[in-house]
Amino acid sequence: xxxxxxxxxxxxxxxxxxxxxxxxxxxxxxxxxxxxxxxxxxxxxxxxxxxxxxxxxxxxxxxxxxxxxxxxxxxxxxxxxxxxxxxxxxxxxxxxxxxxxxxxxxxxxxxxxxxxxxxxxxxxxxxxxxxxxxxxxxxxxxxxxxxxxxxxxxxxxxxxxxxxxxxxxxxxxxxxxxxxxxxxxxxxxxxxxxxxxxxxxxxxxxxxxxxxxxxxxxxxxxxxxxxxxxxxxxxxxxxxxxxxxxxxxxxxxxxxxxxxxxxxxxxxxxxxxxxxxxxxxxxxxxxxxxxxxxxxxxxxxxxxxxxxxxxxxxxxxxxxxxxxxxxxxxxxxxxxxxxxxxxxxxxxxxxxxxxxxxxxxxxxxxxxxxxxxxxxxxxxxxxxxxxxxxxxx
Numbered sequence: 468x469x470x471x472x473x474x475x476x477x478x479x480x481x482x483x484x485x486x487x488x489x490x491x492x493x494x495x496x497x498x499x500x501x502x503x504x505x506x507x508x509x510x511x512x513x514x515x516x517x518x519x520x521x522x523x524x525x526x527x528x529x530x531x532x533x534x535x536x537x538x539x540x541x542x543x544x545x546x547x548x549x550x551x552x553x554x555x556x557x558x559x560x561x562x563x564x565x566x567x568x569x570x571x572x573x574x575x576x577x578x579x580x581x582x583x584x585x586x587x588x589x590x591x592x593x594x595x596x597x598x599x600x601x602x603x604x605x606x607x608x609x610x611x612x613x614x615x616x617x618x619x620x621x622x623x624x625x626x627x628x629x630x631x632x633x634x635x636x637x638x639x640x641x642x643x644x645x646x647x648x649x650x651x652x653x654x655x656x657x658x659x660x661x662x663x664x665x666x667x668x669x670x671x672x673x674x675x676x677x678x679x680x681x682x683x684x685x686x687x688x689x690x691x692x693x694x695x696x697x698x699x700x701x702x703x704x705x706x707x708x709x710x711x712x713x714x715x716x717x718x719x720x721x722x723x724x725x726x727x728x729x730x731x732x733x734x735x736x737x738x739x740x741x742x743x744x745x746x747x748x749x750x751x752x753x754x755x756x757x758x759x760x761x762x763x764x765x766x767x768x769x770x771x772x773x774x775x776x777x778x779x780x781x782x783x784x785x786x787x788x789x790x791x792x793x794x795x796x797x798x799x800x801x802x803x804x805x806x807x808x809x810x811x812x813x814x815x816x817x818x819x820x821x822x823x824x825x826x827x828x829x830x831x832x833x834x835x836x837x838x839x840x841x842x843x844x845x846x847x848x849x850x851x852x853x854x855x856x857x858x859x860x
Contacts, residue, residue: 481599484658485608488596489615490650491555494643495588496619497626498562498581499527501639503700508636513571520571523578525817530582531589532813538587539806547595547661548654550587555651557584562644566637585813589616590806593790598661606791610736613787617728675803681796683850684747688789689811690846691751695782696819697826697839698758702775705761705832710771720772724779731783738784739791746788747850753781755843758836765833792850 502509502523510520542550557580564577596612597605626639675681698705702724706717738746757778764770793804819839826835 480657484599484654485596485611487650487654487657488551488592489612491551491558491615491647491654492588492592492612493615493619494555494647494650495558495581495584496616498558498619498640498643499585500524500619501626501643502578505636505639509574512636513574515571522575525820526575527578527582527585528813528817530579531585532810532817534583534586535590535806535809535813536803538583539590539803542587542591542663544663547591547598547663548658550591551595551658552651552654554584554588554591555647555654557581558588559644559647559651562640562647566640566644586806586809589809589812592616592805593794594805595661597794599659605794606736606740609790609794610732610787613735613790614729614732614783617732617783617786618725671800671803675797675800676807678796678800681793681804681807683852684789684792684796685807685811687747687751687846687849688785688808689815690849691754691785691843692812692815692846693819693822694758694839694842694844694846695754696816697823697842698761698836699782700820700823701827701832701835704827705836706771706775709765709832710768712768712772716768716772720775723772723776727776727779728783731780731785732787734780735784735787736791739788743788743792743795744850746784747792748847750781750785750788751843751847751850754778754785755840755847757781758840758843762833762836 502520506520506523509523510516513520561577561581561584564580565574568574568577593609593612596608600608676685702721703717706712706720710716710720712720735746735750738749757774760774761771761778764774789808790805793808796804823835823839826838
């Protein structure tokens with residue numbers, strides 16, 4: 468085998484590694500959001516209220532928010548390949564426990580383990596993926612891995628609903644565990660050793676947060692995340708009750724959202740590699756406008772479906788813009804930035820869902836969507852507070 472063939476083989480192996488990390492993040496996030504579509508059958512299965520069953524969604528988010536920075540510090544000099552594999556195995560374990568749980572308490576234990584995996588894998592995945600490829604290809608590696616995260620975020624709910632209707636709510640947890648085992652085995656075969664480059668301690672974690680550009684990115688993404696989840700938590704009632712869609716119409720809308728979300732990650736990559744500040748502002752504005760447009764489109768269901776698809780595209784683009792923003796802020800401390808971003812995103816998910824729940828109960832879905840759009844607009848303004856030369860210079 469000549470040098471050219473060896474180079475091509477090494478390049479293919481590197482991108483396969485990136486794909487395997489993306490696959491792990493997809494399974495991770497699918498597992499996290501899956502109960503949104505399964506609350507009723509889970510509640511019936513354990514003989515509990517839907518409100519109690521909702522703990523299966525909030526529990527891993529809270530654990531992830533707390534553990535993301537802690538795991539980044541505790542990781543120390545541990546080989547990043549080992550960390551990725553162990554966290555993928557944690558995803559498998561959590562789904563196996565959920566599948567076999569005879570009581571809701573045992574089920575929640577599985578979800579808490581998932582929270583640890585969410586906090587860790589989200590924090591390390593993009594940083595590790597960028598190390599597998601040449602520096603010039605870092606943005607593409609980021610977009611592929613974030614595509615896995617975005618795909619999990621938007622696919623978990625519709626896939627879970629279909630699986631529950633066909634074969635019961637436990638089936639999907641079994642499928643994810645089986646797929647996770649395949650991914651973990653391939654990670655063991657493909658991923659190279661990845662010694663620690665920079666050991667992240669509490670000082671470096673705080674140091675990243677003190678970087679003006681990083682701090683602006685964290686605050687901006689938190690606002691957009693809260694605004695998004697104020698509305699997204701109630702996307703199914705919006706489609707069913709406000710647009711009066713039947714089962715097939717809801718499936719079409721959610722599928723369109725999912726596909727557009729995956730495509731949006733690559734749109735975000737192209738925008739961010741040209742001008743990361745402009746990309747962050749544009750995608751944040753786009754998410755907010757989609758929420759407002761969803762209110763305006765209530766009398767025309769097909770228009771409402773179109774807005775939901777555009778919403779998926781916009782929010783699919785936003786996370787990759789945030790990741791590239793964080794990397795640009797301080798490349799050497801990117802693991803710290805990822806950990807802090809995971810914490811802020813999980814908090815945004817919990818806060819957004821809580822605010823949305825109060826608004827839906829007191830004012831209705833339409834006002835809820837308008838408030839979500841307004842919060843996103845605040846997030847879009849924040850990146851404008853930092854000078855362009857500080858971002859792109």
